[in-house]
Amino acid sequence: MIEVANLTKRFGRTIAVDDLSFTIPRGRITGFLGPNGAGKTTTLRILLGLALPTSGRAAIAERRYRELESPLETVGAVLEASNYHPARSGRNQLRVLATAAGIPTARVNEVLNEVELTAAATRRVGGYSLGMRQRLSVAAALLGRPELLILDEPANGLDPEGIRWLRNFLRKFADDGGTVFVSSHVLAEVAQIADEVVIIHRGKLVVHEEVAQLTARATGATRVRSPRAGELLERLRAIGIEGEAVAEGQLAVHAPPDRIGDLAAESGIALHELVAETGTLEEAFLELTGDSAP
Amino acid sequence: MKVVRAELLKAFTTRLLLWYGLGLLAVLVLVISVHVGSDDATSLSAPDTQRMIVEYAGLAAVLAVLLGAVLVTAEYAHGTINQSFLAVPTRERLLGAKLAAAVLAAIGLAAFGCAVTLVLAELWYEGRGIPLELGGGTLTPFLGALAASALAAAIGVGVGAILRRQTLAVVLILVWLLIGEAIINVVGDDASFAPGHAVAAVIVAHRDGNAARLGLWPAVITCLTYAALLVAVGALLVSRSDVESSVS
Numbered sequence: 001m002i003e004v005a006n007l008t009k010r011f012g013r014t015i016a017v018d019d020l021s022f023t024i025p026r027g028r029i030t031g032f033l034g035p036n037g038a039g040k041t042t043t044l045r046i047l048l049g050l051a052l053p054t055s056g057r058a059a060i061a062e063r064r065y066r067e068l069e070s071p072l073e074t075v076g077a078v079l080e081a082s083n084y085h086p087a088r089s090g091r092n093q094l095r096v097l098a099t100a101a102g103i104p105t106a107r108v109n110e111v112l113n114e115v116e117l118t119a120a121a122t123r124r125v126g127g128y129s130l131g132m133r134q135r136l137s138v139a140a141a142l143l144g145r146p147e148l149l150i151l152d153e154p155a156n157g158l159d160p161e162g163i164r165w166l167r168n169f170l171r172k173f174a175d176d177g178g179t180v181f182v183s184s185h186v187l188a189e190v191a192q193i194a195d196e197v198v199i200i201h202r203g204k205l206v207v208h209e210e211v212a213q214l215t216a217r218a219t220g221a222t223r224v225r226s227p228r229a230g231e232l233l234e235r236l237r238a239i240g241i242e243g244e245a246v247a248e249g250q251l252a253v254h255a256p257p258d259r260i261g262d263l264a265a266e267s268g269i270a271l272h273e274l275v276a277e278t279g280t281l282e283e284a285f286l287e288l289t290g291d292s293a294p
Numbered sequence: 295m296k297v298v299r300a301e302l303l304k305a306f307t308t309r310l311l312l313w314y315g316l317g318l319l320a321v322l323v324l325v326i327s328v329h330v331g332s333d334d335a336t337s338l339s340a341p342d343t344q345r346m347i348v349e350y351a352g353l354a355a356v357l358a359v360l361l362g363a364v365l366v367t368a369e370y371a372h373g374t375i376n377q378s379f380l381a382v383p384t385r386e387r388l389l390g391a392k393l394a395a396a397v398l399a400a401i402g403l404a405a406f407g408c409a410v411t412l413v414l415a416e417l418w419y420e421g422r423g424i425p426l427e428l429g430g431g432t433l434t435p436f437l438g439a440l441a442a443s444a445l446a447a448a449i450g451v452g453v454g455a456i457l458r459r460q461t462l463a464v465v466l467i468l469v470w471l472l473i474g475e476a477i478i479n480v481v482g483d484d485a486s487f488a489p490g491h492a493v494a495a496v497i498v499a500h501r502d503g504n505a506a507r508l509g510l511w512p513a514v515i516t517c518l519t520y521a522a523l524l525v526a527v528g529a530l531l532v533s534r535s536d537v538e539s540s541v542s
Contacts (some may be wrong), residue, residue: 049383050376051536067385077380083373085308092307093377100300140377253530 001148001179002047007056009042009203016042019056024181026147029174029198030205031190032183033096035284037207040183041204044152050078060148072101076141078134078151086126090117090136093125096145099263103143111139115169131162138169149173151182157190167193187285200286221252223262225273232269236260252277297382301395305365311398311399314357316405322410330418330495338424345432347415347450352441358443359467359493361395363426365396366528368459370482375537385533393451394527400447401440408436421463425473437501437511452524459467494520 003022015092017039017103024030045051049065052109055063060068060075068074084093094108112118115135134154143151149170155163158180170180170193184190190211192196197214215290221243226232230248236243236253241260243253250273253260257274264271305311326347328340337343366389369375410429419426426477450467457463473491485491486508495503495513503509508516 045536048380050379053535068383071383072381079376080373083376085304085368085372085374087308088304090309092303096300096303096307097377097381099303100297100378102296 001061002181003057003059003062004043004047005057006058007043007046007058008054009039009046009051009058010054015203017046017053017233018075020200020203021056021206022198022205022208024179024198026179027084027177029170029180029182029193030121030193030194033185033187033190033197034183034206036185036201039202040200041152042203043200044077044079044150044183045182047150048075048079068217070101070144072097072103072144072146074144074146075150076144076146078137078141078154082126082127084133085135087124089122089124090128090139091121093136096097097140101144107143107145111142114140114194130157131159134158134162134166138166147177148179148181149179153183153185155184156179163189199285201288202212221254221277222257223273223277224251224253224271224274225249226251226261226264226269226271228269232264232267235263235267235269239263297387297391298394298398301365301391302398304434305399310361310368311403312366314361314403316404318357318407319354319410322350322407322414325353325408326411326418327415329521330415330422333509335422335424341427341432343426345435346413348411348432349435349438349498351404351411351497352442352494354400354404354439355442355446355497357447357451357473358396358449359471360404360464361403362393362396362447362452362456363457363463363467364450364455364460364462365392366451367463370458370538373447379406379537388527389451389455389525389532392497393448394472396447396451397444400443401527404440404443407443408439408482411436417454434499435497438497441499441514442493442496442517445496445514445521447490448521449493449517449524452521452526452528455528456524458532487516489520490518492520512533 001236003102004023007017007020009014014151020039020043022257032044043058047060047065056294065071087098090114091108093112096107096126098108111122115138117132117135117139120128120132121274123249128136131140154166158166167189167294169263170182172273174180182190194211196210197260224232227249229245233243233245233251236255241253241255243251243255246252257276261271261274329347330382367376378388379385382391415426453467454463457466471490475485475488478488479485482488486495486503486506492508492513495508496510496517498507499510500507501510503512
């Protein structure tokens with residue numbers, strides 16, 4: 001559905017996107033992750049024809065955005081929520097887009113209803129909250145009934161209710177056969193909705209894989225509970241295994257449970273709990289990029 | 295055609311045209327009232343003076359050049375250009391639609407200016423008890439105002455596409471009209487070919503020119519040349535540059 005091949009974008013001496021390549025399949029939710037300044041927005045803007053690549057190719061349905069015959073009926077994009085004329089009503093904003101794209105204006109009322117903005121449709125966008133603007137952006141993206149949604153940091157500034165609405169909406173869109181490509185630096189959000197992730201850092205691809213695989217990569221600590229926790233920690237450290245006491249009689253040990261269990265058995269130390277904690281996407285990200293949390 | 299309709303819808307779904315209309319109304323009330331209210335009856339009876347009163351409708355051309363520029367730059371100022379290019383990815387096509395919409399809106403604005411001028415002139419002349427002789431010669435500047443406003447709007451679209459910054463475009467146009475044209479008038483040998491002078495020559499619509507003013511058709515061709523060059527350069531810059539999220 002999306003193909004990015006050897007994409008490079010320079011701004012003067014700065015390389016925003018550096019020989020980036022990946023493909024996004026149909027019918028899935030793919031998270032596009034990276035710290036601020038990693039090149040996510042630049043990549044999306046090139047995909048959408050709003051920025052021109054220095055070299056390489058970015059295509060949707062095997063065509064550059066400018067070559068799409070009915071762009072709004074192929075891809076819906078949610079960019080910054082501030083991209084509205086404050087004096088124009090929400091409905092008129094959508095009427096303008098529908099008219100330009102040759103979409104029947106009756107569709108405007110349908111999408112306003114879908115994003116639950118009908119009551120505020122005649123109000124000027126200048127008076128909308130950030131969440132309402134974001135819903136209007138989603139409505140604009142849905143105008144042409146596209147099969148692909150591209151969203152750039154859609155959860156930015158949304159309250160918890162708005163985030164939940166967005167998450168449910170995207171899940172339903174994907175369940176109905178749509179494809180979603182969503183950039184975010186809120187890794188926990190992406191972990192909840194994405195099937196796979198593309199992680200970039202300093203414009204380069206770090207990894208592109210399933211969320212489950214990525215999470216499994218994370219070196220999660222092993223939680224150990226023992227009446228002789230202090231003694232066990234000393235023995236672990238003696239053989240080079242790191243760990244720390246996190247509560248009375250409880251340790252977080254950076255080693256697999258089987259190794260800890262074997263050592264405890266050899267030492268005759270009773271264990272009351274030995275649990276491998278699942279790694280988080282954040283931990284996987286930090287491990288992959290070797291950088292601060294995005 | 296659908297893209298032109300969308301561009302007109304953009305203009306009509308904000309208060310942009312309302313403010314331009316009110317601005318033109320205020321200026322026309324002021325200049326016509328001052329002129330007809332203060333001039334003597336003999337002068338006001340002269341056909342040349344009556345034609346000059348009608349020429350005030352051409353002030354719409356000043357607003358038209360600003361309108362053309364703002365129809366382009368407002369999209370960049372508010373960031374709506376992103377949505378516009380998503381709906382119409384061929385940038386030259388969108389700019390062409392803006393050009394058509396600006397020309398149509400400018401003609402509408404000028405028509406409003408002509409109607410206001412006519413009503414004000416009739417009221418003032420009747421109030422002063424002087425007959426207003428409206429014949430073909432006197433009314434020709436109305437056609438000049440319509441044509442000049444259309445050409446000025448096209449020039450404005452070109453300037454807007456080149457600069458893409460609303461404040462800069464508006465300030466530059468006003469500085470050029472108020473100062474630039476006056477400087478050219480003083481230091482230049484062919485000031486009549488300056489854009490402001492050429493638009494003014496279209497408004498007065500005299501078939502034959504003189505040393506200070508082009509004739510109607512040379513003036514039209516000069517304005518068309520300015521508009522074509524500016525729009526072509528603007529289209530080139532717009533099509534070869536990244537779209538910024540929003541610039542003012």
